[in-house]
Amino acid sequence: MSKLRFRISMSLDGFVAGPNQSVKDPLGVGGERLHEWAISLAEWRAEHGREGGEVNASSAVMKESLANIGATIMGRNMFGGHPGPWDSAKPWTGWWGKKPPFHHPVFVLTHHAREPLELEGGTTFTFVTTGIDDALAQARAAARGKDVALAGGARAAQQYLVAGLVDEMEISLAPTLLGGGERLFDGIGDDLHGLELVRTVPAPKAVHLKFQRR
Amino acid sequence: MSKLRFRISMSLDGFVAGPNQSVKDPLGVGGERLHEWAISLAEWRAEHGREGGEVNASSAVMKESLANIGATIMGRNMFGGHPGPWDSAKPWTGWWGKKPPFHHPVFVLTHHAREPLELEGGTTFTFVTTGIDDALAQARAAARGKDVALAGGARAAQQYLVAGLVDEMEISLAPTLLGGGERLFDGIGDDLHGLELVRTVPAPKAVHLKFQRR
Numbered sequence: 001m002s003k004l005r006f007r008i009s010m011s012l013d014g015f016v017a018g019p020n021q022s023v024k025d026p027l028g029v030g031g032e033r034l035h036e037w038a039i040s041l042a043e044w045r046a047e048h049g050r051e052g053g054e055v056n057a058s059s060a061v062m063k064e065s066l067a068n069i070g071a072t073i074m075g076r077n078m079f080g081g082h083p084g085p086w087d088s089a090k091p092w093t094g095w096w097g098k099k100p101p102f103h104h105p106v107f108v109l110t111h112h113a114r115e116p117l118e119l120e121g122g123t124t125f126t127f128v129t130t131g132i133d134d135a136l137a138q139a140r141a142a143a144r145g146k147d148v149a150l151a152g153g154a155r156a157a158q159q160y161l162v163a164g165l166v167d168e169m170e171i172s173l174a175p176t177l178l179g180g181g182e183r184l185f186d187g188i189g190d191d192l193h194g195l196e197l198v199r200t201v202p203a204p205k206a207v208h209l210k211f212q213r214r
Numbered sequence: 215m216s217k218l219r220f221r222i223s224m225s226l227d228g229f230v231a232g233p234n235q236s237v238k239d240p241l242g243v244g245g246e247r248l249h250e251w252a253i254s255l256a257e258w259r260a261e262h263g264r265e266g267g268e269v270n271a272s273s274a275v276m277k278e279s280l281a282n283i284g285a286t287i288m289g290r291n292m293f294g295g296h297p298g299p300w301d302s303a304k305p306w307t308g309w310w311g312k313k314p315p316f317h318h319p320v321f322v323l324t325h326h327a328r329e330p331l332e333l334e335g336g337t338t339f340t341f342v343t344t345g346i347d348d349a350l351a352q353a354r355a356a357a358r359g360k361d362v363a364l365a366g367g368a369r370a371a372q373q374y375l376v377a378g379l380v381d382e383m384e385i386s387l388a389p390t391l392l393g394g395g396e397r398l399f400d401g402i403g404d405d406l407h408g409l410e411l412v413r414t415v416p417a418p419k420a421v422h423l424k425f426q427r428r
Contacts, residue, residue, distance in 0.1 A: 012385070012406075013399040014228040030404050171226070173387075175411035175423065179404035185227040190244050190393035192226075197389035200421050202414035207421065209389065
């Protein structure tokens with residue numbers, strides 16, 4: 001069966017987004033420091049239509065995390081825009097412009113129903129109001145044998161972790177503090193729900209920690 | 215000048231002790247999982263008068279952390295026993311028995327004055343009520359040119375980190391969650407106060423992250 005693979009960048013003090021997230025500041029104050037390791041990479045820049053970039057120990061990790069993914073799941077807060085019912089007059093279409101870097105079906109966990117949103121380059125956002133199990137079932141079907149990526153944010157990840165549904169987790173630990181914001185592991189108890197550390201890759205501005213289901 | 219070197223074990227969710235610390239459970243619930251990597255080592259066992267143990271990637275890190283230390287600073291909560299004024303009828307003498315594994319002067323940050331406590335094997339506990347700067351000055355003098363170890367706990371470490379007095383910090387990250395307890399980086403803001411990651415050592419049950427002053 002296809003795996004559910006979760007990867008995210010986290011600060012040394014456990015935050016995956018800084019404080020005061022907003023449309024203007026989607027990663028929260030200081031949150032961009034979590035991703036410095038990634039945006040400097042040639043691999044990431046190519047995925048996002050940018051030129052240049054470097055190749056270092058993170059490159060293989062990034063390449064691996066993008067390989068064999070057929071669908072993505074994310075929470076409403078990561079899809080972004082605003083809380084509550086969708087604004088039908090001026091619908092939010094995500095952070096990623098007309099041609100998002102996913103190029104496959106994306107399933108957004110939300111309490112507010114909405115028609116699917118088809119953008120350029122093969123990315124369709126489907127809004128799932130029927131819970132995490134149904135979103136995973138839909139994503140698995142759409143992935144056609146490939147794996148499903150769990151993109152975050154914290155609350156979506158917590159639900160899948162507690163349910164024991166995450167098969168792989170790659171934490172890219174940024175050696176910095178955010179001092180506030182969204183904590184990845186808040187409220188999920190005192191164990192990793194069946195995951196164990198299997199690989200550590202030190203890299204510039206990140207240490208990549210890969211966990212797999214025992 | 216001699217360095218102030220801080221090392222501690224921390225969970226993936228940022229705790230250096232579990233919840234509900236007590237005389238019976240000094241590391242808090244689950245806190246012993248932070249130290250599994252250490253107590254299995256021949257290096258640690260020898261320091262604590264025990265036989266056996268293994269040699270792995272943590273051994274060199276442990277050896278380095280113990281080398282060239284001439285004095286130790288710790289907080290009252292780490293020295294332990296009970297909060298508030300010392301019980302003169304039955305004075306608490308620390309967690310480490312008659313012959314503690316320090317073998318050098320140890321300075322305990324406290325609000326409650328007390329005569330020095332001399333134990334076997336070269337360990338004398340001196341109780342400092344005049345703040346972190348004075349404790350560091352006393353420890354440096356006692357270390358006679360060697361470095362000073364900052365042993366913890368969280369609140370003592372936070373004070374030295376915020377003051378920019380820590381020259382080296384080694385976080386031994388245990389790939390597990392505690393879900394509650396003492397957070398190492400609570401309330402110290404959104405940067406590492408001049409420290410940067412300089413070395414990562416993956417090892418069984420721990421990833422050692424060494425930071426130094428820029």
